[in-house]
Every structure is written in C-alpha cells, then in structure tokens.
Amino acid sequence: MALVKQKKRKAKAKRDKPVVAPSYRARRWFLLSLLAVAGAVLAWRAVDQQIFETDFLQNEGQRRHLKVVEVPAHRGMITDRKGQPLAISTPVDSVWANPRLLSPDRRVLAPLAKVLGLKVDSIRQLLARHSNRSFVYLKRRVNPDLVDRLGEVLKRETISGLGLQREYRRYYPGAEVFAHVVGFTNVDDRGQEGLELAYDQWLRGSPGRKRVLRDGHSRVVKDVESIQPPRPGKELALSIDRRLQFLAYRELKAAVTRNKAKAGTAVILDVATGEVLAMVNQPSYNPNGSKRGRRGRFRNRAVTDVFEPGSTMKPFTVAAALESGNYRPETLIDTSPGYIKVGRNRVRDHDNLGLIDLTTVIRKSSNVGASKIALDLPREALWSLYSKVGFGDPTDTGFPGEANGQLTPFERWARIDQATLSFGYGLSVTALQLARAYSVLGADGVRRPISLLRLNQPPEGERVIGADSTRALRTMLEKVVSTEGTAPRAAVPGYRVAGKTGTVKKSVAGGYSKDRYLAVFAGMIPASAPRLVMVVMIDEPAAGKYYGGQVAAPVFARVMAGAMRLLNIAPDALETQGQRLAAAGRVK
Numbered sequence: 001m002a003l004v005k006q007k008k009r010k011a012k013a014k015r016d017k018p019v020v021a022p023s024y025r026a027r028r029w030f031l032l033s034l035l036a037v038a039g040a041v042l043a044w045r046a047v048d049q050q051i052f053e054t055d056f057l058q059n060e061g062q063r064r065h066l067k068v069v070e071v072p073a074h075r076g077m078i079t080d081r082k083g084q085p086l087a088i089s090t091p092v093d094s095v096w097a098n099p100r101l102l103s104p105d106r107r108v109l110a111p112l113a114k115v116l117g118l119k120v121d122s123i124r125q126l127l128a129r130h131s132n133r134s135f136v137y138l139k140r141r142v143n144p145d146l147v148d149r150l151g152e153v154l155k156r157e158t159i160s161g162l163g164l165q166r167e168y169r170r171y172y173p174g175a176e177v178f179a180h181v182v183g184f185t186n187v188d189d190r191g192q193e194g195l196e197l198a199y200d201q202w203l204r205g206s207p208g209r210k211r212v213l214r215d216g217h218s219r220v221v222k223d224v225e226s227i228q229p230p231r232p233g234k235e236l237a238l239s240i241d242r243r244l245q246f247l248a249y250r251e252l253k254a255a256v257t258r259n260k261a262k263a264g265t266a267v268i269l270d271v272a273t274g275e276v277l278a279m280v281n282q283p284s285y286n287p288n289g290s291k292r293g294r295r296g297r298f299r300n301r302a303v304t305d306v307f308e309p310g311s312t313m314k315p316f317t318v319a320a321a322l323e324s325g326n327y328r329p330e331t332l333i334d335t336s337p338g339y340i341k342v343g344r345n346r347v348r349d350h351d352n353l354g355l356i357d358l359t360t361v362i363r364k365s366s367n368v369g370a371s372k373i374a375l376d377l378p379r380e381a382l383w384s385l386y387s388k389v390g391f392g393d394p395t396d397t398g399f400p401g402e403a404n405g406q407l408t409p410f411e412r413w414a415r416i417d418q419a420t421l422s423f424g425y426g427l428s429v430t431a432l433q434l435a436r437a438y439s440v441l442g443a444d445g446v447r448r449p450i451s452l453l454r455l456n457q458p459p460e461g462e463r464v465i466g467a468d469s470t471r472a473l474r475t476m477l478e479k480v481v482s483t484e485g486t487a488p489r490a491a492v493p494g495y496r497v498a499g500k501t502g503t504v505k506k507s508v509a510g511g512y513s514k515d516r517y518l519a520v521f522a523g524m525i526p527a528s529a530p531r532l533v534m535v536v537m538i539d540e541p542a543a544g545k546y547y548g549g550q551v552a553a554p555v556f557a558r559v560m561a562g563a564m565r566l567l568n569i570a571p572d573a574l575e576t577q578g579q580r581l582a583a584a585g586r587v588k
Contacts, residue, residue, distance in 0.1 A: 067211070067212055068209055068210070068211050068212075068227065071207055071208035071209060071210050071226075071229075071230045072166075072167050072168055072189070072207055072230065073204065073205035073206055073207045073208065073230040073231055073232055073233060074089055074168060074205065074230070074232040074233065075089040075168060075170065075185070075189055075203050075204060075205065075232075075233045076202065076203040076204075076205065076232065076233030076234045076235045076236060077089070077235050077236070078182055078195065078196070078203070078235075078236045078238065079235065079236070079237050079238065080237075080238055080240045080241060080242040080245070081237065081238060081239055081240060081241055081275075081277075081454045082241070082242065083237070084242045085173055086172065086173065086174050086178050086182050086238065086240070086242070087170060087171070087172050087182050087196065088170075088171050088173070089168040089169065089170055089171070089189070090168065090169055090171050091166055091167075091168055091169075092141045092142065092143070092144070092166075092167060092168065092169040093141075093142060093144075093147050093164040093165065093166060093167070094137055094139065094140045094141055094142065094164065094165045094166075094167050095116060095137070095138045095139045095142060095150065095162065095163075095164060096135055096136060096137050096138060096162070096163050096164070096165055097127065097135075097136055097138050097161055097162055097163075098134050098135060098136075098161040098162075098163075099126075099127040099128075099130050099131050099132075099133060099134070099136055099161070100131070100133075100134055100161070101160050101161030102127060102159070102160065102161030102162065103159075103160075103161075104124050104127055104128070106120055106124075108157070108159055109123050109124065111153050111156075111157055111159075112138075112150075112153065112157075112159060112162070115146065115149050115150050115153055116138060116139050116142075116146070116150070117139075118138070118139065123138065126138070138162075140167070140187045141167055141168075141169040141187065147164065167189075168189060170184065170185045170189065170196075171288065172184070172287045172288050174242070174245070174246075175286050175287065175288055176249075176284040176285055176286045176287075177245055177246055177249045177280070177284075178240070178245060179194075179284050179285050179286065179287045180194060180279070180280070180281045180284065180298075180299075180300040180301070180302070181194055181195060181238070181240060181245075181279050181300065181452070182194050182195055182196060182238075182287070183195055183196035183197055183198075183287070183298075184196055184287035184291070189204070190204070191203065191204075193298050193400070194300065194399070194400070195236065195238070195399070195452065197400050198398050198399055198400055199236055199398075202233065202234050202236060203233040203234065203236060204233050205230065205231045205232045205233035205234070206230065206231040207230050208226070208227070208228045208229045208230030208231070209227040209228045210225065210226045210227055210228075211225050211227060236453070237453065237454040238452060238453060238454060239270075239273075239275035239276050239277065239451055239452055239453055239454050239455065240276065240277060240278060240279070240452070241277045241278065241566075243566050244268055244277050244278040244559075244563055244566065245277075245278045245279075245280065247278075247559055247562045247563065247566070248266045248268060248278040248280045248534075248559050249278075249280040249284075251266075251555050251558045251559050252264050252265075252266045252280050252281075252282055252536070252555060253282055253284075255536075255538060255551065255552075255554070255555045256282040256283075256538065258543065259519075259538060259541035259542070259543045259545065259551050260541065260542040260543040261282075261538045261539055261540055261541045261542065261543075261551075262539045262540040262542075263281070263282055263283065263301060263538075263539040263540075264281065264282040264536075264537065264538045264539060265280070265281050265282075265301045265302045265305070265431045265535075265536075265537045265539075266278065266279075266280050266281075266302075266431075266534065266535065266536045266537075266555065266559070267279050267302050267431045267432050267435045267534065267535050268435075268532055268533070268534045268559070268563070269435045269436065269439045269450070269532070269533045269534075270531070270532065271439050271442040271443050271524065271530045271531055271532065271533055272443070272458055272531070273448065273451070273455050273458045273459070274436075274439065274448035274449055274450050274451055274455075274458075274459060274461075275450075275451050275452075275454070275455055276397075276432070276450065276451065276452050277532070278559075279300070279302050279303075279432070279452075280302075281300060281301045281302060283297055284297065285297040285298065299401060300399065300401070301431070302430060302431040302432050303395065303397065303399045303401070303402045303403065303430055303431075303432050304401045304402065304403050304430070305403070305430065305431075306403050306405050306406070306428035306429060306430055307428060307429065307430075307504065307518055307537065307539075308424055308425050308426070308427065308428055308429075308504050308507065308518075309424040309427070309429050309434055309502055309504070309520065310423065310424040310425070310502030310503060310504035310518065310520060310548075311365045311367075311423055311424055311500060311501060311502040311503065311504075311548070312424060312434060312500045312501070312502035312520050312521075312522045312535075312548075313421070313422065313423060313424030313427075313502075314361070314362060314365065314370045314422065314423055314424070314500065315362060315438075315441065315473055315476075315477060315500055316385060316386060316389060316391075316437065317370050317373055317374050317382070317421075317422040317423070318358055318361065318362060318370075318373065318473060318476070319385060319441070319465055319469055319470070319473055320373075320374075320377055320381055320382050320384075320385040320386075321358065321373045321376075321377060322358075322466075322468075322469040322472060322473065323381075323385060323465060323466060323469050324377060324381060326376075327358060327373070328358070328472075329357065329358050329359050329472050329475070329476060330357045330358070330359070331357060331358050332355050332356065332357055333355070333356055333357070333358065333361060333366075333369045333372055333373065334354070334355050334372075335349060335352070335353045335354060335355070335356060335366055335368040335369050335372070336352055336354050336355070337352050338351060338352030338353070338368065339368060340368045340371055340372065340419075342371065342375070342415050342416045342419045343414075343415060343416055345416045345419075347367050347368055347371045347419055347420070348367065348368070349364075349366050349367055349368045349369075353366055353368075353369070356369060358373075358476065359475075359476045359479055361373070362473075362476040362477060362479065362480060362500065363476070363479040363480055363482075363484060363485045363486070364485075364486070365480075365486050365500075365501065367423045370422040370423045371419035371420075371422050371423065373422065374418050374419055374421065374422030375415065375418055375419055379410040379413050379418055380410050382410070382418065382421070382422075383407070383409070383410035383413075385464075385465070386407055386421070386427070387407060388447065388464035388465070389436070389437040389440045389447065389464060389465070390433055390436045390437050390440070390447065391405060391407045391427060391429055391433065391437060392404065392405055392406060392407030392427070393405075393433075395430070395432050395433055395436060395450045396449065396450070397432070397450055397451065397452045398452070399452065402430075403430050405427070405428050405429045405430055405433050406427055406428045407427050408426070408427070424502060424504065425504075431535050431537050432450065432535075434520075434522055434535045435522070435533055435534070435535040436450055438522045438523075438524060438533045438535065439524075439533045440464060440465060440470070441465075441470050441473055441474060441477075441498075441524065441530075442470075442474075442524040442530030442533050443461065443470075443530070444467040444470050444471065445463055445464060445465035445466055445467050445469065445470045446461035446462065446463050446464070447461055447462050447463075447464045448460075448461040448462075474498045474524070474527050474530070475498075475527075477498035477499055477500055477523075477524075477527070478496055478497065478498045478527050480498070480499055480500055480501065481497045481498065481499055481523070485549075486501045486547070486548070486549045487499060487500075487501045487521060487523075487548070487549040487553040488549070489549060489550070489553045489554045489557060490521060490523055490549070490553035490554070490556045490557050491557060492525060492557055492560050492561045492564065493561070494564075494571035494573055494574055495525050495526045495527075495560075495564060495571055495572060495573050496525070496526050496527035496528055496572050496573045497523055497524075497525050497526075497527055497556075497557075497560070498523060498524050498525075498527035498530070499521060499522055499523025499524065499553070499556065500521070500522055500523070501520065501521050501547065501548035501549045501552070501553060502518070502519075502520035502521070502522070502548045503517055503518075503519060503520070503546065503547045503548045504517060504518040504520060505517060506518060506540070516540050517540065517541065517546040518537060518538070518539055518540070519537070519538040519541055519546055519547060519548045519550070519551035519552045520535070520536065520537050520538075520548045520552055521535070521536045521548050521549070521552035521553045521555070521556050522534070522535045522536075523553075523556050523560075525560050525563075525564070526564075526569065526570075526571070526572040526573070527572070528572040529572070531567070531569055532560065532563060532567075534556050534559065534560060536552040536553075536555045536556050537552065538551045538552050538555075
C-alpha cells in the first residue's frame with residue numbers, strides 16, 4: 001500500500017515539474033550567417049559588375065543592340081537641256097513597326113490607322129503575317145505633314161513599337177507635261193517607265209552601309225561607324241527644252257480637246273543636231289500621283305505607237321524622182337481623169353487635177369500623181385530612199401518599247417503596193433521616225449542620229465539625199481502652206497514654212513474605216529535654213545473636222561510661233577509679210 005502511494009507521489013511531482021523549451025541559438029546563428037554570406041556575395045557581385053566588368057558588360061549590351069543598316073543612295077537628278085530639274089529626289093520618312101512590340105488592340109491602332117490613311121484590319125493582318133519579325137513597313141515615303149500629325153498622335157497616345165526611317169522620294173516638277181519622256185520610279189526608287197527605266201543604273205547609284213546603336217524599341221539612337229559610304233546616282237541631262245515642252249503640251253492638249261480626239265502626239269527635233277527638243281502626248285498622267293488604272297496612259301506614243309503616214313509620205317516619193325535625174329519640179333504629170341487603175345484597184349484624187357507639175361502634186365496632195373511617179377521608178381530605187389531616211393529602222397534612242405515601224409522589202413511589192421506606198425499606205429511609222437525623215441529634208445539631205453540626251457556638239461551625219469533635191473523639195477513644200485495649198489493654217493507670220501499634210505483613214509478589220517481618221521502635219525521652219533522640224537498627229541478627231549490641214553496644222557503654227565520667239569530665231573519672210581500688209585492696206 002505504501003509502495004502504491006509512493007509511486008503516485010512521484011508521478012504527481014513529475015507532472016508538476018516546469019517544462020523547459022529547447023534552445024535554437026545554433027540554428028539562428030546558422031541562418032544569420034548564411035544571409036550575411038549571401039549579402040556579401042551579392043554586394044561583391046554588384047561591385048564587380050559596376051567597377052571591374054563595366055567595359056565587358058557595355059560591350060555585350062552594345063553587341064546585342066548594334067545593327068548594320070543600309071544607307072539609301074540619292075538618285076541622280078534628271079534635268080532639261082538648260083539644267084532645269086525634271087526629276088529630283090527629296091528626303092522623306094517611312095513609317096515602320098515592330099510586330100513584336102506594337103499592340104494589335106483596335107483601341108491602340110485606331111488613331112494610328114486614321115493618320116496613315118489605312119484600315120485597322122489591314123494593319124492587324126500585316127502585323128500577324130510578320131509576327132516573327134521585328135521590322136515591317138506600315139507606309140513608305142510619307143509627306144512631312146503626315147509625319148507631324150503622327151508625332152502629335154504619339155504624344156497623346158501610348159504606342160510602342162513604331163519608328164521612322166529616312167528614305168528618298170522622287171518628285172517630278174513638270175508633272176504630266178514630261179511624264180511620257182521622264183517616266184517614274186516605284187516605291188523602292190527603281191525606274192519603271194520612260195528614261196527613269198532606260199537609265200536606271202546610271203541614275204540609281206549604290207547604297208552604303210553603317211553600324212548603328214538601337215534602343216529597346218529598335219529605334220536608332222546613335223551612328224557608330226560608317227562601313228561603306230553611299231554613292232549617289234549620276235545626273236542625266238536631256239535634250240528636251242522645258243519651254244518648248246510646255247508650249248507643245250499646251251497646244252496639243254487644247255487641240256485634242258477642241259477636236260474631241262482620242263489621242264494626240266507632237267515631236268520637235270533640232271535639225272542641226274538631231275536632238276529631241278519636245279515630245280508630248282495626250283492623254284497623259286501625273287507621275288506624282290497614283291498609277292492605278294492608268295496602264296494605257298504610261299506608254300510614250302511618239303516612240304511606241306505606229307501609224308500609216310498618209311500623204312506626209314509624198315515628199316519622199318518626189319525626192320526619189322528628183323534623185324533619179326528623170327524628174328524636175330516643173331515635170332508634168334497627167335492625172336486625168338482624176339483616178340488611175342492599178343490592176344483591179346483604183347487610186348483616186350478628190351478632184352480631176354488634169355496635167356500638173358511635181359510642185360502641184362505636192363501642193364494639191366495628188367494620190368494619182370504620186371502613184372504615177374512611183375510606178376515609173378524602179379522598186380529598188382524607191383525602197384532605197386525610203387530606207388535611207390529611216391523608215392523601217394529604229395530611231396535607236398534607247399527608249400523602252402521603241403517601235404521599229406514597218407517597211408516591206410521591195411522584192412515583195414506588188415504594183416498596187418508600189419502605188420499606195422507613194423502616198424503613205426502599206427507602211428507604218430512612229431511620230432519620231434516621221435520627224436527624223438523630215439529632218440533629213442531640212443538638213444539638205446543629211447541624216448543624223450536622234451538623241452534624247454543633250455549633246456555637246458552635233459554628231460556626224462550621213463548624206464542620203466542630194467542637197468539640190470532637198471532644197472527643191474523644200475520650195476515645193478512651202479507651196480503647201482500657201483493659200484493655194486492644203487495647209488495655209490500652218491503659216492507663221494514673218495517666217496517661211498515648209499510642210500505637208502496627211503489625212504489617213506485608220507486601218508480596221510477587213511480594210512479601212514470610212515469615218516475614223518488620223519490628222520497629220522509634218523513641217524519645218526524657217527524654210528530658208530530649217531532649224532526645227534515638228535510632227536503633229538491627232539488620232540480620231542470627232543468634232544466635224546478631220547483633215548490634217550484643219551486639225552494638226554494649227555498646232556504646228558501656234559507652237560512654232562512661240563518657239564521662234566523663245567529661241568530668238570530671226571524671221572526670213574519679212575519682205576513677204578510687208579507686201580501682204582501693204583496689199584491689205586490698199587484694199588481698205
């Protein structure tokens with residue numbers, strides 16, 4: 001019993017004894033030591049990176065943000081013969097985006113799309129297609145005012161992933177007046193039409209390369225070094241005279257509008273050098289504007305479009321006759337009864353002109369007279385002269401799409417071909433080829449190469465017709481511009497003018513149209529010593545008049561009257577003009 005009580009007392013004493021908590025001092029010191037060591041390591045690492053590894057880390061950062069970019073080359077300027085700019089490159093900005101940073105949210109893109117003139121969905125699709133890239137153009141070569149508006153939007157809105165890149169944009173001060181000659185470039189500044197295309201390598205130059213430093217938004221913050229400087233394109237000086245080009249364009253456009261014509265072309269050549277001083281077409285286009293839906297307007301009709309020259313061919317038939325030695329200006333040709341049968345075909349004149357000389361054949365534009373002359377000459381002699389003045393041969397100006405025209409070999413001529421060729425049917429020419437042929441008549445029978453570039457000195461020519469024959473022919477052509485000829489409206493007061501009209505029925509399926517014409521005039525001034533040759537062609541005049549003397553000749557007169565003043569060419573018919581004025585005074 002006593003033993004049981006003793007055990008109970010020991011158990012109670014054990015329960016009543018206070019509990020002592022275990023000590024964690026060692027663990028605490030361990031943790032504090034561990035934290036102290038980690039802090040020391042971090043502090044040392046910070047000091048090491050900030051002081052001892054500064055150069056290494058900066059180089060690594062720059063290596064990750066240094067980029068080699070292309071430096072665009074300045075495209076060469078195109079000028080007229082006096083140095084007036086016709087095509088220049090101006091620095092502009094292009095807007096680009098980083099698809100990885102630019103948010104596709106509509107609320108972010110809406111103000112951006114409004115400024116750029118784009119649709120929000122278009123921008124989103126563009127970003128989605130190039131989501132794996134860090135650079136894509138949103139809009140190339142924008143106007144400076146758009147850049148200013150974009151800057152205002154970026155100040156108001158929080159938009160990241162946008163930037164501007166400096167490029168060059170082509171600008172054409174002469175706009176539609178020079179469009180067909182100069183042409184235009186695409187968004188990458190590559191020539192697409194005209195001389196921009198023909199001399200693209202000359203004008204383009206070579207881009208350079210430089211190393212730049214970009215920030216986290218891929219914006220260039222510093223130019224580090226130039227690897228290769230850009231080589232700018234070379235300047236191109238054209239033979240075109242800006243003043244004559246504007247004058248010819250104005251008058252051609254007015255004539256096409258006045259006569260409700262389908263199209264028109266005019267070319268002016270310098271007789272002494274073969275340079276093209278003006279070359280204009282209607283309809284035209286503005287190379288500074290949109291090119292959509294205007295594909296047919298881009299071609300330079302003066303060198304790409306061919307047509308049958310009609311009666312403007314007759315002077316060369318007469319030239320072949322004079323060169324044969326069997327004909328003189330006073331040689332008589334019997335055109336009665338106003339037509340001639342060639343096999344089963346019949347060649348007609350408008351009237352029965354009867355017995356006429358060569359001068360009257362030209363002055364009255366007799367198809368019968370020209371046919372009889374041609375049929376009397378050997379086919380080879382006729383073909384030889386046509387070929388020598390350039391029919392059937394390219395003008396070799398280097399212009400894109402230049403047409404050769406067509407002159408069938410004489411071995412394949414039938415008699416009717418020989419007859420119709422004499423008055424301009426059965427062959428095809430461009431306006432520039434026809435102008436070149438007339439420049440041979442103006443240069444006393446010397447043919448010179450045609451140039452669209454300014455020449456420092458006249459090129460050597462080749463004599464293809466005798467000087468006496470061409471001088472006699474010019475005298476005949478002066479009669480065409482008299483009151484008794486077919487082109488009195490081509491006269492220029494104070495100057496002698498020599499030229500020839502052509503009224504050509506257009507070729508259609510199955511033959512020739514009865515109501516669609518080409519009105520043509522080719523002339524030279526001053527006729528005593530020609531300086532300029534001009535060809536005017538109006539396609540399908542539909543206002544009631546369609547003869548070359550009515551539609552095309554007035555364009556020649558207006559343009560040449562201005563050209564004589566601009567070029568300060570002395571009059572060569574003052575005496576004749578004074579006699580006319582005196583006669584008019586006596587009538588009063």
